[in-house]
Amino acid sequence: MLPSSTVENYLKAIYVGETHLVGGQKLVPMGQLASALGIAPGTATTMVKALAESGLVTYEPYNGVRLTPAGEKLAARVLRRHRLIELFLVQVMGMNWDEVHEDAEQMEHVVSDRLIERMDEMLGRPEFDPHGDPIPTPDGQLAHRALETLLTCPLNTPVTVARVTDQDAAFLRFIESHHLKPGETIQVEERDEASDSVKLKGRDDQRMTIGARAASKLLVST
Amino acid sequence: MLPSSTVENYLKAIYVGETHLVGGQKLVPMGQLASALGIAPGTATTMVKALAESGLVTYEPYNGVRLTPAGEKLAARVLRRHRLIELFLVQVMGMNWDEVHEDAEQMEHVVSDRLIERMDEMLGRPEFDPHGDPIPTPDGQLAHRALETLLTCPLNTPVTVARVTDQDAAFLRFIESHHLKPGETIQVEERDEASDSVKLKGRDDQRMTIGARAASKLLVST
DNA sequence: GCCACGGTTTTGAGTCATCAAAATAATAAA
DNA sequence: TTTATTATTTTGATGACTCAAAACCGTGGC
Ligand SMILES: [Mn+2]
Ligand SMILES: [Mn+2]
Ligand SMILES: [Mn+2]
Ligand SMILES: [Mn+2]
Numbered sequence: 001m002l003p004s005s006t007v008e009n010y011l012k013a014i015y016v017g018e019t020h021l022v023g024g025q026k027l028v029p030m031g032q033l034a035s036a037l038g039i040a041p042g043t044a045t046t047m048v049k050a051l052a053e054s055g056l057v058t059y060e061p062y063n064g065v066r067l068t069p070a071g072e073k074l075a076a077r078v079l080r081r082h083r084l085i086e087l088f089l090v091q092v093m094g095m096n097w098d099e100v101h102e103d104a105e106q107m108e109h110v111v112s113d114r115l116i117e118r119m120d121e122m123l124g125r126p127e128f129d130p131h132g133d134p135i136p137t138p139d140g141q142l143a144h145r146a147l148e149t150l151l152t153c154p155l156n157t158p159v160t161v162a163r164v165t166d167q168d169a170a171f172l173r174f175i176e177s178h179h180l181k182p183g184e185t186i187q188v189e190e191r192d193e194a195s196d197s198v199k200l201k202g203r204d205d206q207r208m209t210i211g212a213r214a215a216s217k218l219l220v221s222t
Numbered sequence: 223m224l225p226s227s228t229v230e231n232y233l234k235a236i237y238v239g240e241t242h243l244v245g246g247q248k249l250v251p252m253g254q255l256a257s258a259l260g261i262a263p264g265t266a267t268t269m270v271k272a273l274a275e276s277g278l279v280t281y282e283p284y285n286g287v288r289l290t291p292a293g294e295k296l297a298a299r300v301l302r303r304h305r306l307i308e309l310f311l312v313q314v315m316g317m318n319w320d321e322v323h324e325d326a327e328q329m330e331h332v333v334s335d336r337l338i339e340r341m342d343e344m345l346g347r348p349e350f351d352p353h354g355d356p357i358p359t360p361d362g363q364l365a366h367r368a369l370e371t372l373l374t375c376p377l378n379t380p381v382t383v384a385r386v387t388d389q390d391a392a393f394l395r396f397i398e399s400h401h402l403k404p405g406e407t408i409q410v411e412e413r414d415e416a417s418d419s420v421k422l423k424g425r426d427d428q429r430m431t432i433g434a435r436a437a438s439k440l441l442v443s444t
Numbered sequence: 445g446c447c448a449c450g451g452t453t454t455t456g457a458g459t460c461a462t463c464a465a466a467a468t469a470a471t472a473a474a
Numbered sequence: 475t476t477t478a479t480t481a482t483t484t485t486g487a488t489g490a491c492t493c494a495a496a497a498c499c500g501t502g503g504c
Contacts, residue, residue, distance in 0.1 A: 006491065031451060040493055045453055047491080062452060062499065092314075093340050103334050110328035118315050228461065253481060262463055267483055269461075284469065284482060 003056075005109040008078045010047055011056060013037050014067055015075035027064030076140035081108040081116055083129035083136075088119040090130045097130040097181070098172035131172075132163030132182040132219065148222065150188055150198055150215035159220035160185050166217045179203040180218060227331040230300045232269055233278060235259050236289055237297035249286030298362035303330040303338055305351035305358075310341045312352045319352040319403070320394035353394075354385030354404040354441065370444065372410055372420055372437035381442035382407050388439045401425040402440060 003011070013036045017028035034044040052059040056071035067075055082104045089100040120126075127143050128134055134143040145162065153159050161184045164175055175181060179202050189207075190199040198215040200208050225233070235258045239250035256266040274281040278293035289297055304326045311322040342348075349365050350356055356365040367384065375381050383406045386397055397403060401424050411429075412421040420437040422430050 004490075029451080030453090039491090041452065042454075042494085043492055050490090089337070093337065093344075095336065095340065099334075099336065103332075103337055106332035107329065110325075110332060112321075112325050114317065114321065115311065115315065115325055118317065122315075226460080251481080252483090261461090263482065264464085264484075265462055272460095 003074060006047070007051065007056070008074070008109055009037060010051060011067065011071050011075040012078045012082070014057065014065055015072065015079060018067065027060060027066050029064040033065065073140055076136040076142070078108055080136040080138070080140075081111065083133055084116060084119050084123070084126070085111070086129045086131070087123055087126055087135070091123060092119075096173075097176070098169040100130065101167045101169075128163075128182070130182075131165075131167070132161075133165075145221065147219040150200070150210075150218045150220065151191065151212060153188060153220050153222060155188050155190070157222065158185050158187055159222050161218060162221045163219040164217060165219060171214070171217070174214075175218075178208055179206070186220075225296060228269070229273065229278070230296070230331055231259060232273060233289065233293050233297040234300045234304070236279065236287055237294065237301060240289065249282060249288050251286040255287065295362055298358040298364070300330055302358040302360070302362075303333065305355055306338060306341050306345070306348070307333070308351045308353070309345055309348055309357070313345060314341075318395075319398070320391040322352065323389045323391075350385075350404070352404075353387075353389070354383075367443065369441040372422070372432075372440045372442065373413065373434060375410060375442050375444060377410050377412070379444065380407050380409055381444050383440060384443045385441040386439060387441060393436070393439070396436075397440075400430055401428070408442075 010033075013033055014028050017032055017036060018026070021028065030041055030044050030048065033048070034041045037044065048057060048059050048065045051057045051065075051071070056068060056074065058066045058068060085104040085107050086097075086100045089095045089103060090097050095103075126135060134145070136142050147162050148159075161180055161182050163182060164172065164180075166172070180186065180200075184203060186203075187201045188198060189201050191197075191212075192199070196212045197209050198212060200210065202208060232255070235255055236250050239254055239258060240248070243250065252263055252266050252270065255270070256263045259266065270279060270281050270287045273279045273293070274287075278290055278296065280288045280290055307326040307329050308319075308322045311317045311325060312319050317325075348357060356367070358364050369384050370381075383402055383404050385404060386394065386402075388394070402408065402422075406425060408425075409423045410420060411423055413419075413434075414421070418434045419431050420434060422432065424430060
């Protein structure tokens with residue numbers, strides 16, 4: 001039985017949720033899953049039990065859920081499609097990086113393998129999507145990069161923006177308008193705990209100050 | 223309420239069904255609708271009653287169904303998307319014309335207006351899809367052409383293939399391999415009632431014989 | 445060690461889309 | 475006109491997916 005869009009969305013959310021877990025944690029709590037999918041907690045519980053029944057996840061009541069190898073394979077496939085489609089929409093269709101998420105969210109479930117393969121080919125087997133998120137390989141491997149946030153990277157040292165971990169359109173437009181998209185080189189000049197902000201030097205030595213919250217969503221390579 | 227994929231498919235099938243009706247007929251019978259959608263007749267009846275309830279169709283029990291202006295607007299929109307997507311997949315993505323139907327069938331329900339507009343723009347506001355089917359304009363107008371089938375067009379006169387009215391992949395590949403795609407110029411040399419076949423002269427004066435059934439699916443302009 | 449609270453699960457219900465098969469209506473044949 | 479055939483509608487049921495709200499569990503505070 002091929003998985004429904006709903007099942008694919010659950011698996012993808014669990015997959016992404018697992019990467020967000022800190023430390024040795026391995027289980028995604030139901031509350032987090034429910035809010036990631038925008039559904040009621042009870043619905044998540046019911047669905048996850050069904051997913052466990054079909055061998056795609058392991059479910060520990062009151063603890064959370066984890067993907068089985070079978071579930072992980074499916075999840076990586078969906079995430080690969082999502083990110084390839086996003087990149088395609090930006091690179092080939094000329095759409096803005098803040099408006100491709102919703103299209104990708106739907107298309108990831110319906111386009112044929114053949115079309116995905118054509119996109120991948122046209123894009124030259126890309127490794128990262130427009131937001132710097134890694135694109136899983138066809139066999140489910142995720143490129144791992146050692147990145148730091150603007151809150152932890154070295155001061156007064158050129159760093160390259162590599163990834164933006166927030167899909168919010170307004171935030172993405174802000175990033176773009178301040179030339180902070182992946183690929184741009186910047187420096188962190190100062191961090192101020194009290195004012196909860198970070199001072200940056202960007203393109204053309206342009207100075208700017210952003211909040212710590214925003215700074216934590218900009219990942220850079222040194 | 224935005225229409226579900228199911229509703230969109232029903233409306234599209236009724237829309238296309240109406241164009242296939244001969245004479246002054248105006249109602250699409252339930253059986254035809256059901257088989258076009260590949261569902262049980264009883265399901266069609268139930269759904270159509272719901273569509274009538276929401277003002278998208280007019281339903282006459284035991285006679286059939288017809289689109290209201292509201293329903294026709296939605297149906298034309300879906301058909302426009304379907305055919306634009308098909309053309310996009312062929313022209314831009316380099317897919318074959320016999321493998322784009324299924325992708326379009328799904329994508330028509332999910333891609334954003336913005337993306338459709340980009341496709342339309344990239345393709346130069348096309349009027350016909352890869353099969354020669356007219357693409358409804360944004361306001362729902364369908365280009366009408368006076369076409370004849372290979373069963374009725376004049377003999378020994380150059381005619382141009384304009385449209386192929388069968389989405390079956392094997393048939394489309396046959397058409398392609400014999401250089402009978404829309405745009406090709408051919409001549410009908412002879413029709414034989416007894417053998418139920420038609421003799422053609424195609425590209426490079428290549429002779430071929432095809433069955434009447436197939437001939438009726440090739441529409442030409444004189 | 446009890447209790448309150450936040451997170452989780454259960455319960456009961458509803459929507460949408462579907463089918464198989466029985467009942468019925470329209471139509472063609474005898 | 476009766477009968478047989480075919481198309482259509484009704485009926486009863488199922489499977490996914492969802493919610494609201496009640497019940498429940500586990501843990502940290504006191
Ligand atoms: Mn999705
Ligand atoms: Mn992305
Ligand atoms: Mn469709
Ligand atoms: Mn077509």
